[in-house]
Amino acid sequence: MPSSQKKRTENLIIFTIKSGTLIEVLAVLHATPEFENHYSIEDLNHRLKKTQHLILVAYDKEHPIGFKIGFDRFKDGSFYTWMGSVLPPYRRGGIAKALARKQESWAVQQGFTSIRLKTRKKYKTMIAFAENSGFTLVEEIAKIPEAETRLLFEKTLT
Template identity: 40%
Template sequence: MDIQIEQASLEEIIAISKNIPEFENPYQLTDYHKRLDRVKYLALKALVNGQAVGFKLGYDLGHQIFYSWFGGVLPNYRRYGVAKKLADTQEEWVKKHNFHFIRVKTRNHFKPMLIFALKSGFSIINIEKKEKTEEHRILLEKALI
C-alpha cells in the first residue's frame, strides 16, 4: 500500500475525523481554533490513492514538549502502517523543531492506541482517574533526546 503523508488543513482533519467511528462527537472548527490559534502546530493527513484515510494533529505545549493531541485512521485502512507512517512523520518534524519530548493521552478503552504508543517507545507517566475505569485517561511520553 502506497501511503503518502502531507500537511493538512483543519477542515481536512475535521472531514476525516467524521468518518472514524470511535469519535462519537467530533470536534468543531471553533474547538480547534481555541486550542491551536496561539501555538505552533502540525496537522498531517495520510493519503492512499489520493483518498484521505487518516490524520495526526499535535501542538507545542511549551517547555520543549509536543503534544500529539488527536489522530485516527479509517477502519478499512488499519493494520497497513498508516498510523505508524503518520507518527514517524510527526516525530521527524518534532525533532527538526527542537522539541525534546512527545506526549500523548488516550483513554483506557482505546486499547489499540495504548498498545501502539507503548510499542512506539512511549512510557506511561500519569493516569487521570475517572468514574468509570474504561474512561481513565492515560498520559504517555517519549523522550527524543
C-alpha cells in the same frame, strides 16, 4: 466506491503523507467510529491558535484516509500529539506508524525533546500503539467509570 469504504485487496497500501487542512482532518474524524465527540472546525482552530502546531494528513491518491495533529501544549520542550486517526478500512497498513514517525521527525527538527500523548483506558489499541512505539506511562488520571481514566504517555526524542 468512496475511499472510506475501500476494501483492501492486498496487504500493501500505497499512501502519501503531507501537511493537510482542518477540513481534511474533519472528513476523517467524522468517519472515525471511536470519536463520539465530533469536533467542529472552530473547536480545532481554538485548540491550535497561537501555538506551534503540525497537521499531517495521509492520502490514498487525493482522498484523506488518516491524520495526526500535534501542538506545543505544555510549553516545556515537549510536543503534544493531540489527535489522530486512520479510517477503519486502511488500518493495520502502517499508516498510523508513518504519521507518528513523520510527526516525531518534525518535532525533533523544531527542537522538541519529547512527545506526549493522552488516551483513555478504554482505547486498548491506542495504549498498545503507544507502548509499541516507545512511550512510557507517566501519569494516570482516575475517572469514573474506570474506562474513562486518562493515561498520559511520554517518549524522549533523539
